[in-house]
Amino acid sequence: MSAHRAQLSRRGFLGGSLLFVAGAAVGCSTVPTGSGSSGAKTTLNVWFHAYGEAGTQQAATRYAESFTKANPDIAVKVTWVPGDYTSKLNASLLTDGAPDVFEIGDFSQALARRGQIAALDDVYGSVKSDFSQGNLDYMTVDGKVYGVKSIDDVMMLYYRKSALGKAGITPPTTFDALASAAKALTTKQNKGLFIGNDGIGDSPVLAVLSNGGDLVTDGKVAFDSPPAVEAVTALKRLTDDQSLLLGFTTDWWDPSALVQAVVPMQWCGLWAMPAVQTALGDDFGVLPWPALKAGGSPVLRVGGWTSCVNAKGKHVDAAKKFVQWLWVDQTDLQKDWSENYGFHVPPRATVAATADKLAKGTAKETVELAATYGKHVPNTWDSEVSTPFNAAAKKVVTGQGDPAQLLADAAKQAQTALDKQRS
Template identity: 40%
Template sequence: MNISRRSLLLAGGSLAAAATLAACGNNNPLSSPTPIGSTSASGSASDVTLQQWYHEYGEAGVKEAVERYAAAYPNATVEVKWTPGDYSSILAAQLLTNDIPDVFEYEQGGSLDMIRAGQLEDLTELIGDQAADFNPAVMKRFTFEDKIYGIPQTIDMQLLYYRPSLLEAAGVEPPTTFEQLVAAANAVKSADIGGFFAGNDGGIGVLGTILIWASGSDQLTEDRSAVAFLNDDFYAALTSYRDFLRSGGVLEAASAEWYDGAAFVNGEAAMQWGGLWSLPDIKKAWGDDVAVLPFPAIGANGRPAVPFGAFGSCVAAKGANVDASKAFAKWLWIDQEEFQVDFSNSYGTHIPAKPSLVAQADKLADGPGKDAAQFVSDHGFANDIMWSGALGDAYSTAVSNVIKDGKDPKTEFAAFEATAKTELAKLQS
């Protein structure tokens, strides 16, 4: 799968069981087994040459932009490698060779496997007090055992779109609790429009993990030795969503998936769970009749929730030019704020990783964009670094069994808990 800026939101099988994203750009599988599209900056003031890797972005202009950033660096020659195909697998294989990229981006600032293998340089000292300049929710996810292994580049997120005029006509307020979401969806639905849409699987895939956060729990305990959400609030959240599906308020089949935005644009649903990346198309279709919310709190102990993802710039610990690589990464992703705003604002709609730069992003200056940027700071959650693929897959299966097949949540998650303990023990070792 060609990874997009938001496909990292789906990593680990935890936010969507099946994700062939078509949003941030081209997600058709590409067969190229090796990176292509090398560009070299010229006229540097140093004999050092650095190799910088990016995955293939779908938005027009991103490749040219990162090449321009590299060419502006005065202290080394920076060669940009544009990498189509399965970026994570290609990068993982390359890091085991003698030709290691000096600087490379990776989802959520690096993986546990990379950290345990000693492949990522510790950037804690490099970032220093400037860590406070970045979105705190993002920096929390980029930190493992008090060390920071990546510098955030930009942020993507998911959120709830709705048309205020339709809710007003139905006599309901914008939902801030799950109960209000259910009531609003059933109030606005008609023979011509669905109430709420979150995917052609009924929303189970993309909303599965969100039910943990929205019901008031976290994925793992503080020491990451066990899951932290197997409680009555979580079980009630599962059955509440099951009841919502059965109520008829959820549109379960639309012209496109949740990440596309087409169902909302086409007027198939009055409310849709989607991505910030769809905002330009949605505003083009509905103008000012668009507003956004986080996923609402579920139950007495619940809280609003929005999942976010951020690619981070990492430095290879075993590279040939570690100090020069760290200097370049700091220059680009900490010091060059003009480039950081350009990267987030000029190619699609994304949130600068530094809250202080949000005001410079004109797509986030007001309305839904401004609200969305604040949601990440106030309600942002990301998969724990130890929420592994196997654990995420087991979770998705249990959620589907409860919501889709009507099975008892305590029984289904007793089996999941055993799998989780085994997987977490492996990852702790």
């Protein structure tokens, strides 16, 4: 997923030795490449969240070794951070032990406004136009670009072809059809749809966007607008029908509920497709979250991970050099990172064009759907802004108050947080 969540990453919790920063357990750390007899003058600490796909930590370490081989004066320590990555990162950024380079899930302009991350326009050089304008806009604050995307993660609806076919159900293309299908596919043993263990997942955001609404517009919270209220209120039907899987052993980012036939429909991500293909063969398809009604638009969620440089670190120039080398210049490594550890879309267009595993079958269909219907959340959508919305949406779908009032109250809280970002 876009690991836009502050809680445990979709890629899972990896154990291992712990690196301690300012007294807090952070994560597994490698011996710096280029240390010892090489005489490196600078050592960069580079943070990754704990990706769960096999081989990712080894790949990140291998990339660091290749960088140091090309730049022997710069050693790189890869720190692999399990658990609540976002909270650990935010805590570290308040200390002298903050990483020089770190990845973040959904980009937050608040980091740029606080002077925590460095502008990276110079890192892109002559290939800036090879990155999508949407991604560049997403990471732009006051005319400067503050990150380089390492992967684009696409999130969509998976369904079992055989299960829907047996029930005589056409893959749903409207919200009404989705709700009806989920109810019809629910039995005494199984539920029809999995969108998250909390019963909402990304669905409130998806619903608002699918009804022509916005979350934030021009610095103003917009999720209390009539289209947004209508969209979130519609989600209550899924709860009322008791067609949602709740409290599964893994959350929506893991495809286990789908591949184990616990549900026939699940919101998940492109990263899971290799596992889904292994388990189900051709017995699956993908869909966007459907438009709420005529006049709306289907939605696929586009997240991913962005590499940033600590503007307050001691090695800003060397950190920029690492980010440029890995996520701008090394197209072969970018392709490896996107294709061989789950499926992800390479942010550079020319690299994406050579990603053979994404150029066929359902993976290709997903990439094409994302190009048409993919949406980022706003770069102001941090936890302080999104939490009131999600809490209100949870109350709406469980019938705990008037939807318009709940969302209006949440909007006031979110606007205070939003104003604070710009102060």
